[in-house]
Amino acid sequence: MSKVTPISGFPEFLPADRIVELRFLDSIRETFELHGFASLETRAVEPVERLSNQGEDADKEIYGVRRLAAGPDDDGPGLGLHFDLTVPFARYVLEHAGKLAFPFRRYQVQKVWRGERPQEGRYREFTQADIDVVDSGELPNHYEVELPLVIADALRKLPVPEFVIKVNNRKIPEGFYRGLGLDDVTTVLRIVDKIDKIGPDKVVERLVESGASDKQARLAVQLADISSTDTSFVEQVRALGVEHEILDEGLEQLSQVMAAAAEHAPGLLMADLRIARGLDYYTGAVYEIYLVGQESFGSVGGGGRYDALASDGKTTYPGVGISIGVSRLVHRLVSQGLVKGSRSTPTAVLIALTAEEDRAEAMRTAAALRARGIPVEVAPAAAKFGKQIKFADRRGIPFVWFSNTADGPLKDSVKDIRSGDQVPADPATWTPPQHDVRPSIETPQENS
Amino acid sequence: MSKVTPISGFPEFLPADRIVELRFLDSIRETFELHGFASLETRAVEPVERLSNQGEDADKEIYGVRRLAAGPDDDGPGLGLHFDLTVPFARYVLEHAGKLAFPFRRYQVQKVWRGERPQEGRYREFTQADIDVVDSGELPNHYEVELPLVIADALRKLPVPEFVIKVNNRKIPEGFYRGLGLDDVTTVLRIVDKIDKIGPDKVVERLVESGASDKQARLAVQLADISSTDTSFVEQVRALGVEHEILDEGLEQLSQVMAAAAEHAPGLLMADLRIARGLDYYTGAVYEIYLVGQESFGSVGGGGRYDALASDGKTTYPGVGISIGVSRLVHRLVSQGLVKGSRSTPTAVLIALTAEEDRAEAMRTAAALRARGIPVEVAPAAAKFGKQIKFADRRGIPFVWFSNTADGPLKDSVKDIRSGDQVPADPATWTPPQHDVRPSIETPQENS
Incomplete structure (x- = not known):
């Protein structure tokens, strides 16, 4: 029992670095509250069936939880630790809908757990800070602009290097793939999402393996190459010659987001049609936050719109949310020597x-x-x-x-x-x- | 998937009640920082072998954690969710001792998980706020007075009804039992600890079953009946006619605590020789915090001194700590209608x-x-x-x-x-x- 070894993927701060994390969390919370988001915490566990089937990677990542003293049939349905704060929040909204006022704005700062392979900046336990707006029935599109503005306001108050929020709309790839005749949208999206890891040629190869023609595969990859800091992405998509009404809807919605963002925060958003997000529940805008020049480190936050995650069969509560990966960001900045605590104790x-x-x-x-x-x-x-x-x-x-x-x-x-x-x-x-x-x-x- | 049901023992707040909890946490944190305690968080999981054997009840309460996708031999040593913040902190001290300055004062506000039978005020997941001081080698006794004073300072700044901190010293029952000739101290302590649940007669019965004579059993129960708001408990113990050097040590240390507390905070502490704490790692002072007149609800916090919990075989890091059961306290006050949030959102x-x-x-x-x-x-x-x-x-x-x-x-x-x-x-x-x-x-x- 005397041997103490770290557990890979479960990092802990020393006191001076924890002071940095705490200041980040205080500042983020202050910004979220100034924008009228109410604090919530949800329990750490959800029924496994609610956590499953949210995305290829998510399923592999779930930690099951079980009382060690429980008999085989003792504990009812299986429980798992939440891997994000969106799925639990959607469940919370369904459970407490009668006592909430919609649209409901909440922030949530909690640990999440993912059993992925630990590597730099990838942890099995980390703290996220999320904001979401959920409405009953219909959710106005203007929240797709407001939320990245709030996140930008939070990040700009922190000693964080220059960042960019890349945005896409799930309807663009969906409509585009359908227009191409590729109807298994989820599979195509998951393959194209690997483009940064495996490169465009491998993506084409895998798409062809999954049943696409060479031409379809190449067009899917070309779509993922389009980006712009204004609304000119629309013409680039049009130039590929694919037509579908869902594509039109997606282009229209992303144009609105880019135009409104240009008015309030020029340069903040970049339309990037490669952005997919690994989770299946997104249905509209999707966001990824990158440190400029450090894209290879991966995103330090992200989110999107989910129209069907919270539904009890009668009422649907569509939402949009963005999360800041606080642990990931602070560990990165601390390890780069960009920030440190002025002392290791509050004592003056x-x-x-x-x-x-x-x-x-x-x-x-x-x-x-x-x-x-x-x-x-x-x-x-x-x-x-x-x-x-x-x-x-x-x-x-x-x-x-x-x-x-x-x-x-x-x-x-x-x-x-x-x-x-x-x-x-x-x-x-x-x-x-x-x-x-x-x-x-x-x-x-x-x-x- | 549409059915949403609460999970027993995992309570969640509505937004206005969460505001109450947040204000409690903010105020407690502010007090802890004013007293020079540094914030820390430890990972939620520890190796099961580190969590086990800390006490009869604790062992029954551990939640195991395992990647659902893991093969049978995939995950190395078994992991469990921590059931308190003391065991993880002791491990943290051992792991990072070379980078910490001793005596080390830290506070820690985190969720803990206990698989006990859910009932009013007993949760399977709840938030604790702990302070501890750990030293290297020797820990001065004055911290046994300072810590309850800090906790009292924190609670007095909150809208909490009158409370009392009951204090004992583990050496008193240990020395007393040994003086009586009862050398299996852990077993006797665990049986006497049930006195409020099963009554003194049953305790005597069980002690006799475990090998004590009727006289030994009755004296053990008489010890547990002694309490005083000053140092007069010493005479009451002496009147029982049991002698042992460990008993002398315990009486001396508890007298010092009571005398010093009387100077700084008259009426705050009550010496109560019934206080045992369910965990085996305590070796000196033990504390339980009660709301006056609501003792049957159980304690809203507690702690004690642990001399041997953090030891790597060469160096020992003795500590003393007290925890406030924040969820437990806030749920109680909210359900009694004693506190509520002035609104359900930060928006003004x-x-x-x-x-x-x-x-x-x-x-x-x-x-x-x-x-x-x-x-x-x-x-x-x-x-x-x-x-x-x-x-x-x-x-x-x-x-x-x-x-x-x-x-x-x-x-x-x-x-x-x-x-x-x-x-x-x-x-x-x-x-x-x-x-x-x-x-x-x-x-x-x-x-x-």
Whole structure:
């Protein structure tokens, strides 16, 4: 039992890096709330049958959960850990529809679990931050523009490199494939989705294996090559000469999204007809967020519109949502040295102790500072000044508080251990500079 | 797939109740950070062998986790969901000891999973908020006083009824049982721990079944009946006439805790020699938090000192920690009608829309308000004023913003839909009253 080894795919932060993640999560949450999204959490488990059949990869990734002490028939239907926050949210909406007001805007920040092969930036457990809008019956198209704007607002408030949100509409490939005479849309989409991994030639090959003609296969690949930062993608698609009413619908809807986004956030969205998303439940707009120049790292978020995921047979609750892969993003930035926590603890002031019998007095000093919002801890043990300063320094605690009764009445003073400056101080009034009160995110490249 | 049924023991909040939980979590976190505890999260899974053998009940409660697509030998050692945050934290300390500064103070707010029989206030998934201090080698005793003071500080900032922290020291029953000649301390402790469920007579019966004499059994039960709000428990124990050096140590340590707590927080702690805690890893102080007058509901938090949980054979990292059962507490208070969210959304202002073509303008108004920290959403569709007010009212959104260009230049105004007051307003300067900016916790009994 003494051996401790990491579990591949289940990363954990050290305290200073966790401070970075926490600041990211706080900032993201603040933006989501400013846009009127209500917080929700759903349980970690869903019936396996609800998690299954959402996509080829998703099925392979499910973690089953079962009480170790359960008998063979003890636990009812099988349970699994959720692999995203959309499927559980859709279930939540169905379960609580009578008590929700539609359209319903919610954000959800939780862990998800995917049993995929661990590799850089691919984790088996990670934190996602999702926003979704779900309506009852019909969902207005303008949410397909609003949601990427909210996500962009959230990311722009963070020390994140330049990013782009690539957008497609599932109806474009669907209509295009149908117009070509390829009616097994799901299969074609799954093969074309592998284009970045296996290259266009292999995609053509596999499409032909699955029953497409060479010409059909090549046109499907050509469609995936189209992108534009404006609405000119429409002409490029038209030039391929394929016609279908679902294609027309998709082109029309994606044009609206691109036009509206150009008005509110020029350059934010790029129409990219290669974007597919691995999950089968998307029916309209689909999004993937990339760091510019780091596309090979994969997306740091994504989402789309799902018209039929939440349906009880009578009422359907169509929705659109986008997720930020927070763990993935923070681990990436931390490992690149782009961000780090300014210290490893919230503590701004260490109260030094020269004798254990002064602890009660030190605790009162600490309480006075805390009452004014200053994070404080009292030294773990009485020790010489040098040792106390070393203790603070190791954690990045900027200030050490000394109480000295040696020469008459109590004299309090506080030392900035970075500069060495020591000044008399009163626990009822002294305040550190605002930027020292809480740990913050440092972006080392800006200081160099 | 259309049928949606709740899963027993996995409760979820509606949006307004989630706001209560979130405010509780924010406040608890703020207190923990003011006391210098650093945030951490650990992965949800641990090797089953690390989770097992921590206590009779804990073993029965473990949820195993396994990739559904895994072959029989595919997944290496068995994994389970953590049932508390102490065992994972001890493992984290061992794994990262070289990168941590000791004594290490951390807080951790995460879900835990326990496969116990669901009943009121007993969940299979719930959120805990823990603080722990772990040191390398030796842990000073003063942390056994500091931690309950921090927890009390956290709870006192919340709309929580009067509570008491009952405290014992594991060395007292251990030394007492040994002094009596009962050397299978774990078994005796587990039987005596059932006293509230099965009553003292049954406890005596079971102790006798396990090999104790009637006299030994009765003395063990008498020990569990001792309590005091000061250090007078020592005399009561002495009166039972049992002697053992471990008992002396336990009485001395608990006396120190009670004396120090009396100085800083009179009335907060009660020495109660019945407190055992179900987990085997505690070695010193043990705590249980109860709502006064609601003891039958069970504890809303607890913890203790563990000297040997984190040990790699060479170095031992003794710790002490206390946990608040946040879900348990919030569900209780919500179900009693003691707290509720002031609205079901963060939105403070709804921007009304009379025509869809005004959406871009409405989005700019919304952005101007958000830039000053006011949560805003734009109406989902153009509609008459009455419908927009109804939309806001259903969610508890206090203000509706109108833009009217009918009679010349743009006129903005904002209506408090509770009072009906409508005033001209400029999106660059208008601000709602501070208490309306964010949703808050209402305590209905105080208003009646």
